[in-house]
Amino acid sequence: MRVYAEFFCKGLKMDVSSFVLLSHEQALRRQLDVAANNMANVSTPGYKREQALFHEYVEAAQEGPVEDARRTSYVLDYGAVHDISQGAFQATGNPLDIMIEGPGYLNVEMADGSTGYTRVGFVKVLESGELATSGGQRLLDENGRPLAVAVDQLALVKITSDGTVMAGEEPVGRLAVTGFADENLLEVRGDGLLTGAGGTVLAAAQTKLRTGGVEASNVEPISETTHMVEILRSYQTSQRLSADLADMRRRAIDRLSKLG
Known part of the structure; x- marks a missing residue:
């Protein structure tokens, strides 16, 4: 212009x-x-x-x-x-699916090995026992490493409200949830994935996850149609x-x- x-x-x-x-x-x-x-x-x-x-x-x-x-x-x-306002909870019936209540993004491993971020909490367990998103990106822990569960413990996997992954009564690790001072600086990569720098991994006390569903879109159809x-x-x-x-x-x- x-x-x-x-x-x-x-x-x-x-x-x-x-x-x-x-x-x-x-x-x-x-x-x-x-x-x-x-x-x-x-x-x-x-x-x-x-x-x-x-x-x-x-x-x-x-x-x-x-x-x-x-x-x-x-x-x-x-x-x-x-x-960046939060969308509603959308139940899926999968106890591993998670929604972040409040700020933050799940950390995932991108195809090039870098760290990406997403709020789309569809979670599955790969044949290797590693937790991943529905798109196959491996979920990372607080140290930037993939979270893996022993094959014989796969049926016992659950995720607590602070992001701790449990295999039965044993903790496997904690999902990294990263917050950003300015989320508009993140670059959209498609399929719910974003990349960016300057994030801080939130402590367990700052993290609140809700299991059994994911975050829905925050678009209000009536308001958007009026606009x-x-x-x-x-x-x-x-x-x-x-x-x-x-x-x-x-x-x-x-x-x-x-x-x-």
């Missing part, structure tokens, strides 16, 4: 109002794309609603008919932020303004031709 603004304002001397409306319509399109993606993930466990973020870009011109006309404000697409309707109405208003400007220019040209 900044490139467009510099081109339009510093290059061709054209009707700036049309380009201001264009920047607004591009922002509305971005908002609609984000809202549509939220609606598509309303049933995706662990999904966090996104919200488009915009900044004002002010272009200062050296010339103008009046002082106020020398500054033009455009809409600059700045990115998107996540609504999409508001975006469409704003776009229609912008289109009407654009048509009015075109009509005003056409009348001005007609009058000038008669004067000539």
Whole structure:
């Protein structure tokens, strides 16, 4: 958007109002794309609603008919932020499935060996006895190592509220739950996985897990639908303004031709 603004304002001397409306319509399109993606993930466990973020870009011109006309404000697409509010508990019937109540992410081993993070708590036990997500990523303990249970103890595995994995009466280890000061700095990798730096593994006293289900999406369908309707109405208003400007220019040209 900044490139467009510099081109339009510093290059061709054209009707700036049309380009201001264009920047607004591009922002509305971005908002609609984000809202549509939220609606598509309303049933995706662990999904966090996104919200488009915009900044004002002010272009200062050296010339103008009046002082106020020398500054033009455009809409600059700045990115998107996540609504980190917690989703509802969604029962699955699997006693190993977990939901994190409060902040934090489960630590998993990515394909390249690095550490990833997720709030999608579908848990299964691999043939090797290691705990993993439904996507096959191995869950890690507080020391960054995979958690494994002896094969003859697989039927006795359970997870306590502080993340401790038990095989019968014996603790195997504790699931690492990592918190971040700013969760919007995490990079989304798909399938509920995120990557990022600067996290801190939460202590047992700071960790609270609920078993037997996972966290549902925090998208509210009614609110999101209402938001999409508001975006469409704003776009229609912008289109009407654009048509009015075109009509005003056409009348001005007609009058000038008669004067000539």
